[in-house]
Amino acid sequence: MTDNLISTKNLAVEFNIGGGFFKPKILKAVDGISVDIPRGSFFGVVGESGSGKTTLGRALLNATKIARGGAVYDDGEVRYDLEKMTPAELKDYRKRAQLIFQDPYAALSPRMTVRDIIAEPLEVMGLTSGREETDKVVREIAAKCRLNLEHLRRFPHAFSGGQRQRISIARALVSKPQFIVADESVAALDVSIQADVLNLLKSIQIDMGLTFLFISHDLSVVAHTCDHVAVMYLGRIVESAPTKDLFNSTRHPYTKALFSAIPSLDPDAEDSAQRLVGEIPSPTNQPSGCTFHTRCPHVADICKSEVPTLETCDEGHAVSCHRWKELFETAAL
Amino acid sequence: MKPLIDVQNLTLQFDTDEGRITAVDDVSFTVMPGEVMGLVGESGSGKSVTAKSLMYLNAGNAVYAPESKILLNTKDVSLDVLKLTSQKQRNVVRGGAISMIFQEPMASFAPAISIGKQMVEQLLLHTDMSKTQCKELSIEMLDRVGISDASARFDQYAFELSGGMRQRAMIAMALSTKPKLLIADEPTTALDVTIQAQVIDLMRELVSEFMMGIIFITHDLGVIAQTADKVAVMYLGRMIEKGPVRDVIRNPAHPYTQGLLDALPKMDDLESPLVPIPGDIPSPLERPTGCVFNTRCGKVVGETCTVNIPEWREKNPDHAVACHLFATEA
Numbered sequence: 001m002t003d004n005l006i007s008t009k010n011l012a013v014e015f016n017i018g019g020g021f022f023k024p025k026i027l028k029a030v031d032g033i034s035v036d037i038p039r040g041s042f043f044g045v046v047g048e049s050g051s052g053k054t055t056l057g058r059a060l061l062n063a064t065k066i067a068r069g070g071a072v073y074d075d076g077e078v079r080y081d082l083e084k085m086t087p088a089e090l091k092d093y094r095k096r097a098q099l100i101f102q103d104p105y106a107a108l109s110p111r112m113t114v115r116d117i118i119a120e121p122l123e124v125m126g127l128t129s130g131r132e133e134t135d136k137v138v139r140e141i142a143a144k145c146r147l148n149l150e151h152l153r154r155f156p157h158a159f160s161g162g163q164r165q166r167i168s169i170a171r172a173l174v175s176k177p178q179f180i181v182a183d184e185s186v187a188a189l190d191v192s193i194q195a196d197v198l199n200l201l202k203s204i205q206i207d208m209g210l211t212f213l214f215i216s217h218d219l220s221v222v223a224h225t226c227d228h229v230a231v232m233y234l235g236r237i238v239e240s241a242p243t244k245d246l247f248n249s250t251r252h253p254y255t256k257a258l259f260s261a262i263p264s265l266d267p268d269a270e271d272s273a274q275r276l277v278g279e280i281p282s283p284t285n286q287p288s289g290c291t292f293h294t295r296c297p298h299v300a301d302i303c304k305s306e307v308p309t310l311e312t313c314d315e316g317h318a319v320s321c322h323r324w325k326e327l328f329e330t331a332a333l
Numbered sequence: 334m335k336p337l338i339d340v341q342n343l344t345l346q347f348d349t350d351e352g353r354i355t356a357v358d359d360v361s362f363t364v365m366p367g368e369v370m371g372l373v374g375e376s377g378s379g380k381s382v383t384a385k386s387l388m389y390l391n392a393g394n395a396v397y398a399p400e401s402k403i404l405l406n407t408k409d410v411s412l413d414v415l416k417l418t419s420q421k422q423r424n425v426v427r428g429g430a431i432s433m434i435f436q437e438p439m440a441s442f443a444p445a446i447s448i449g450k451q452m453v454e455q456l457l458l459h460t461d462m463s464k465t466q467c468k469e470l471s472i473e474m475l476d477r478v479g480i481s482d483a484s485a486r487f488d489q490y491a492f493e494l495s496g497g498m499r500q501r502a503m504i505a506m507a508l509s510t511k512p513k514l515l516i517a518d519e520p521t522t523a524l525d526v527t528i529q530a531q532v533i534d535l536m537r538e539l540v541s542e543f544m545m546g547i548i549f550i551t552h553d554l555g556v557i558a559q560t561a562d563k564v565a566v567m568y569l570g571r572m573i574e575k576g577p578v579r580d581v582i583r584n585p586a587h588p589y590t591q592g593l594l595d596a597l598p599k600m601d602d603l604e605s606p607l608v609p610i611p612g613d614i615p616s617p618l619e620r621p622t623g624c625v626f627n628t629r630c631g632k633v634v635g636e637t638c639t640v641n642i643p644e645w646r647e648k649n650p651d652h653a654v655a656c657h658l659f660a661t662e663a
Contacts, residue, residue: 048525049496160613161376190375190552195596196609217525220598224607247603261530262600263555267579275534276527279497 005179005211006037006060010069013052013059017284027284029055031235032069034310037213039075042205044214044226044243046258050280052235053215057181060213061097062090073097075178095125098172102184104164108156114167115152118142121175137174144204145170162193166200173204181213186221198225219258223247228316231255234283234291237310241317249328251319253296256333290322298323335406336363337546338387338514344398345386353396354617356382358570358625364514364546371561371578372550373593377614379570380550384516387548388427389414405430407513429459432507436519438499442491449487452506459510474505478535497528501535508539514546521556533560554593558582563651566590569614569625576652586654588630624657632658 011033019025030052037043045053058064060071062082071082075096080089101107108117118138121127128134142152145166156164165185172180182201186194202225205212216222222229223243230240231254239252250256257276276295281287287294293303302322310320313328327333345357357379364370372380385391387403403414407430417423435441443451452471456462462470468487475483478501491499500520507515517536521529537560540547549560557564558578565575566589574587585591592610599605612629615621621628623639630638634657643655 048527162613191554192375192593192596192610193613194609195598195607196611198607199609218598219526220600223600223603224598244603247600258526259600261526263530263533263553263559265555265558265582265594265597265599267558267582269559275530277531279495279528280525 003038004036004072005039005041005075006071006073006213007035008060008069008071009034011035011056011059011066011071012068013055013064014067025284028235028286029283030059033235033237034069035230035237035240037211038228039211040205040209041228042202042212042214042226044216044222044229045232046216046219046222046229047232048217048280050234050283051232052283053232054183055235056232057099057183057213057215060179061099061181062093063099073179091125095127095175096177097179097181098175098177100165100168100172100180100182100185103188104161104168105188107168108164110156113153113155114142114147114159117156117167118152118170118174121171125175127175138170141170141174144173144207145200160193161189162196165189165193165197169197169200169204173208176208177210179211179213181215183215184217185214187216187218194221201225220262231258234280234286236291236320237318238292238321239317239319240310241314241319245314245317249314249317250333251313251317251324251328252321253298253327253333254292257295257297290320298327334365336404337366337368337406339363339402339404339406340383340387341400341402341404342398343383343386343401343403345382345391345401346396346398347392348394348396351618355620356395356570356617357386360567360570360572362565362572362575364548366513366546367540367544368563369540369547369549369561371557371564372548372567373552373554373557373564374567375552375614377569377617378567380567381518383567384433384518384548384550387414387514387516388431388433389417389423390427390433405514424458428455428510428512430512431514431516432510432512433516433518434500434503434507434520436522438496438503438523439491441503442499444491447488447490448494448502448506452487452509455506456509470509471505474509475502478502478505478508479531480505496524497531500524500528500532504532504535504539508543511543512545514548516548516550518550519552520549522551522553529556536560554582554597566593569617569620571625571655573626573656574652574654576648576654580649580652584648586648586652586659587626587656588632588658589626592629624655634658 013030015027017025017027047053059066066083073080080093115138119134122134186197214226226243228242229246230237233254239255278295289305290303290308293299308320308322310318312318341361343357343360346353346355360383374380397415401415405412405414414426453467456467472483472487475486480486480501521532561578564578564581565572568589574590585594595608610629615628623641624643627633627638637657643657645653645655646659647653
């Protein structure tokens with residue numbers, strides 16, 4: 001038994017996007033990711049749209065096929081190799097790993113009461129022996145997510161965005177999972193409600209000892225909630241570090257650019273911005289060498305031809321950049 | 334100098350099956366030429382509806398109160414938007430004097446008509462230019478907003494462009510008629526941060542170049558801090574605080590504005606806890622009496638807040654707040 005709940009090795013996910021049988025066109029959504037998610041951690045993944053962060057989350061839930069490499073799930077009770085699971089193992093894994101969706105308006109069936117929505121996983125997975133027990137579990141979990149008995153009788157349309165997201169959270173928690181993937185779970189909410197949902201997720205994680213994979217495009221949200229952050233760009237991890245290290249000693253130019261793009265609350269803030277030019281390239285047509293070289297302000301010749309590897313630069317801090325040492329020493333970032 | 338747009342006591346209700354609901358309640362503000370006003374609030378606060386009424390774009394069941402006035406003053410026209418009766422009169426305002434950028438650029442372009450054709454169409458409608466001139470201007474505008482290879486993009490369709498490009502094309506289209514006032518309704522919400530930063534830079538450049546007024550609607554106070562000159566905060570259809578952006582963000586006077594600022598994750602202090610505003614915004618069908626914020630306010634004082642509607646109080650000549658507590662605090 002190790003301390004990691006999930007541990008991946010060169011994990012890759014590819015999609016066939018046409019081109020015919022003999023010359024298939026392959027889209028590399030996730031391209032060789034090795035990452036360890038410690039048990040009981042709040043692990044953040046950030047990146048722009050198209051960076052492959054959602055696909056990574058889906059692969060770890062075994063909701064999409066793993067093309068190459070592998071991932072191991074080990075919660076102390078069971079140990080599964082995600083790339084080769086038997087149907088029985090997969091059925092058990094579904095209880096242990098759950099997903100909270102982005103849009104709470106689309107994720108809840110409008111025709112079911114809140115009680116039925118939360119109870120459905122229990123009934124489908126046969127986790128309770130009768131209606132009474134189901135009701136008891138539903139009520140317990142609902143109370144944890146600050147939903148009262150009155151709420152359970154109503155339909156989703158009667159709720160606001162923040163309340164709906166709490167219902168989605170309750171549904172994800174009801175099967176007593178160990179691992180939760182929260183995919184942009186606060187992106188659709190107003191700031192005042194966003195803070196409330198983040199605090200709830202955090203307290204649940206501590207109470208129940210869960211492990212979260214928190215996927216977001218918003219670095220400021222990630223910075224406030226996660227213990228460890230991995231930054232993704234075009235299917236690869238470019239930097240991965242404990243949250244404080246990532247913020248205090250940023251090593252990758254892309255991470256730096258993401259930080260400086262966050263609008264400052266201070267109207268007089270110096271525009272230190274290293275603005276990124278252009279947009280993230282299409283994953284079907286990836287640049288050679290370091291995939292970030294088309295937008296990087298510090299690009300050199302080596303970046304265009306050779307693919308950088310993820311090197312450890314500090315305790316728990318890894319970066320994938322040819323020039324990180326030089327940039328860090330000259331304080332160019 | 335006369336304000337470009339002067340909104341006075343705007344009250345707007347919608348007739349629905351569930352009764353008449355109040356979307357905007359006694360809102361007044363002005364925008365000068367070359368000024369950027371930020372309009373902030375949660376969903377359901379009435380900010381989009383307020384902006385849409387400036388162009389008379391609200392649905393058919395909208396009822397404007399008789400004392401409401403929206404006065405538009407430009408070099409060519411001086412009129413009350415709400416007094417316009419025919420479609421033809423309104424078209425002078427819509428897309429002519431006032432243009433709007435919507436939140437979701439994919440939904441704002443017709444999917445089966447090329448970008449260029451849509452840009453030319455509106456220019457033909459609002460200007461006296463010939464078709465060739467319209468095309469030239471459109472390509473020039475696309476180039477101006479940073480779209481590379483503009484003449485090729487001109488013949489493409491919305492689905493062929495990425496999100497950031499589409500929003501740039503939308504901005505180019507809205508600006509090509511040289512409007513005096515631009516309404517930007519959450520123009521960067523659907524974009525990635527890196528692209529958002531590019532779009533904000535672009536809009537700042539364009540304001541100084543065209544000297545137009547902008548109303549910038551968003552729920553992101555960081556975006557407001559970087560773009561606006563002044564800011565107005567709305568809650569449940571009422572304006573509750575307005576003033577210069579520095580003043581409002583550094584010294585917010587209304588508990589709601591303070592709450593919005595506290596709820597934001599701060600980059601300079603990662604340890605500080607996120608403080609949510611308790612509860613949810615009430616349904617417009619159950620508007621609280623008195624101060625609309627009293628159901629969620631942590632500082633509520635008995636009947637003062639639950640019965641009486643707070644008046645505007647001046648913090649300083651530019652900065653006003655509608656809160657009973659403000660006088661007692663000061």
